[in-house]
Amino acid sequence: MRFEVTILGSSSATPIYNRNPTSQVLNINERLYLVDCGEGTQQQMLRFDVRASRIDHIFISHLHGDHYLGLVGLLSSLHLNGRKKTLKLFGPPQLLEIIDLQFKYSETVLQYQIDFIPTNPLAAETILVNEDVSVETIPLNHRISCTGFLFREKKRLRKLYKEKLERLAVPVEHFTALKKGADYVDLKGRVYKNDELTSDSDNPRSFAYCSDTMFDERYFEQIKGADMLYHEATFLHAMLDRANDTHHTTALQAAQIANITGAKKLLIGHFSARYKTLDELLEEAQSEFPNTALAIEGKTFFI
Amino acid sequence: MRFEVTILGSSSATPIYNRNPTSQVLNINERLYLVDCGEGTQQQMLRFDVRASRIDHIFISHLHGDHYLGLVGLLSSLHLNGRKKTLKLFGPPQLLEIIDLQFKYSETVLQYQIDFIPTNPLAAETILVNEDVSVETIPLNHRISCTGFLFREKKRLRKLYKEKLERLAVPVEHFTALKKGADYVDLKGRVYKNDELTSDSDNPRSFAYCSDTMFDERYFEQIKGADMLYHEATFLHAMLDRANDTHHTTALQAAQIANITGAKKLLIGHFSARYKTLDELLEEAQSEFPNTALAIEGKTFFI
Known part of the structure; x- marks a missing residue:
């Protein structure tokens, strides 16, 4: 079964040329799941041949703009392009208010239904189960309420x-x-x-998405043994104080978390715009956890 | 005195690769004025070396997403990049509610002040006068309340x-x-x-920005004799019915308006995503008004 993630955006809040704010799309058994939707995500989909009409599930981790400002435009384009299929949207409760307000003033009445499932930032909860996958929220530790998402492949038949x-x-x-x-x-x-x-069938694979958060042991148990751990790594470890102040993680910490939780592979992303090149971030993480890769725009990783 | 416009985005609502939704930046005597701010405008500024920190005035024509969804991200980046200077923002009254709601939930408290000046869609009003320029709203005829903007250079000294x-x-x-x-x-x-x-000094120059609107004589008198008329031209004239239904203009109509109002030069933009290339739109407009150019991303036009 196909289980892969394509990176659409890898930057943090301030923009930098050629890096887009956070967004990733998972292909699980030919169904697309969008995780976060920073500004410009639609353009990135066009660039990397990801067909927006194939997305039936969207997950928003939190309400900092670099994780959701592309959403209203995407929902609107799906409408203009004739979507009729219901879309499941998972995110902080206030997200619906933000969407509704903007559609109210643009006088947009969507031709398709959005099933909105509010996430709870305080407890890990299973928010989706279908024949291919289950998805749990991961309560993270950020400046505002934020959840990661843990995708677990369903156990296949013998x-x-x-x-x-x-x-x-x-x-x-x-x-x-x-x-x-x-x-x-x-x-x-x-x-x-x-x-x-x-x-017995192969062991079910899992993909843990952890952005944005500071180093916090409370979510480590839940993401144990992930086949692929995506973890934010906004700063180099030399900027640990700044990482703590802003509730972010350093590249070294992301690698430590991969080690502690026994991840098989680590992807790092959400890079600060201060890093024009990313080699140092990668080297720092690999010094602690060699099987690390950069979450580079347009790259697809097989889980 | 420098008086020029750089195109940051030229597409209408649905996205198309390599064309961004509407945004333009005017340089008038070394001050930058941003007109509309579709999704991705920040990236376009980086791409075309427009320094966002130099913008002190932003004008939003209406609340369809392709004209303002890049705004909250831009305001947020200015804050993160340390802006302290007050920013003047002109747009529909409801725009402030949209911004405030998103900053409330992201817990963003801007370090700089926004002076918000609500526009009135029903009457032409002078909304800004400084030593270089005066700006009037142009009441347009779109599906929702929409104003264009008329920039008139101040009369220079003898x-x-x-x-x-x-x-x-x-x-x-x-x-x-x-x-x-x-x-x-x-x-x-x-x-x-x-x-x-x-x-006597040279005659003051003027730039009229008309997007989005259908053909409607009521605003023609106000934009008479513009040195440069930017007019939307969403469709070819073969799609006049669709243009009327959606309150847009065809390329031929834009050219007719340039003729009727005695514009010196016409720029057309806001192209429908159905047009992969723009030659036909340009030819159609030029058949009626030869001095027409396409509002192509990254191009600067001297007024």
Whole structure:
């Protein structure tokens, strides 16, 4: 099953040429999930061939502009381009008020429905479950209420030993039950235990999205063992005081968090505009956690 | 005196790669005036070396997203970049509510003051006068309340005939009075009429900004004789019905308006995303009004 993330924006609040504010799009089994939507996200989608009409779920972490100012424009474009399908939107409760006010004054009546699911910044909650994935909020520690999002692939059905089933001439109509773990009894009454005929599916993968936050142990347990951890790394560690003041993380801290939580891979992003190049941020993180990559615009990472 | 406009965005509501929603910046005697501020305007400024910190006046025509969704991000960046100077903001009364709500939820307290001057969509009003320019609103005819803006250079002082003044040994302290139109009396009591010693300054130039609107004679008188008329031209004339339905203008109509009002030059913009190339729009307008140019991103036009 496809499970990948494409970076649409990697910068923090003040703009810098060629880096856009935060946004990422996940492709999970050919469904697109947008996570944060900074100003210019629509243009980034056009640039990287991400079809906005394929997005059915949008997640907004918090109400700093660099994480949501592209949303009203996107919702409006979907409307103008004829969307009819309901869109699920997850974010802080006040987000709906901001959207409604702007559509009221532009006299926009959307042709499609938005199902708005307010997030709770105080407790981890499962906010979405479908056949492919479950999504939990991650309460983070930022200046204003902020949640990350933990995407966990659903456990897949067991895998059939096709050759063995052929040899035993097991009828096809038994396959679904076998995939779900049932034993098989043949016409002569002989019982085959399920694990003789199937193997366990791969472990479900997970992607943890943590932006914006300062280093805070309280969310570490929840993101344990993520196949991919995206963590903000706004500053170099030399600016730790500034990171603490503004409730952000340094590149070194992001790498420490990847180590502590046993992440398999770390992606860092949300870079301060003061860093014209990103090599130092990457080197600092890799010194602590070698399997780190930069969340560079347009790049797709397989989870 | 410098009087020029740089195009930052030329597209209408739905996004298209490589065209940004509407925004223009005027440089009038080294002061910058921003007119409309679609999503991504900050990035466009970075791209075209327009220093946001030099902008002291922002004008918003109406509350459709493609004309103002870049504003909150810009105001926020000015704050983060340490602006202290007051900023004058002109726009529909409801704009302030939209800004305030977003800053409330992001817990942003600006370090600088915004002087907000609400525009009146029903009558042409002078909303700004300074030593360089006066600005009037132009009531337009769009689906929601919308005003254009008419920038008129202030009449300059009279120009001195320097050589003649030297020959007559007119003391320097008389020059200001001469520039303002006074006659000069020399020590022997001889009177020199002002027009013997000075000439009239050049005619003040004007720039009329008309977006978004349908063809409507009511604003034609006000924009008469503009040195440069920027007029929206969302559609080709083959789509006149659609233009009327959505209260927009066709390229042919924009050119007719330039003719009727005696504009010296016409700039067209606010192009529908359906036009991947703009040649046909330009040709259509030029067939009626040859001195037409496309309002292409990054291009500067001298008024």
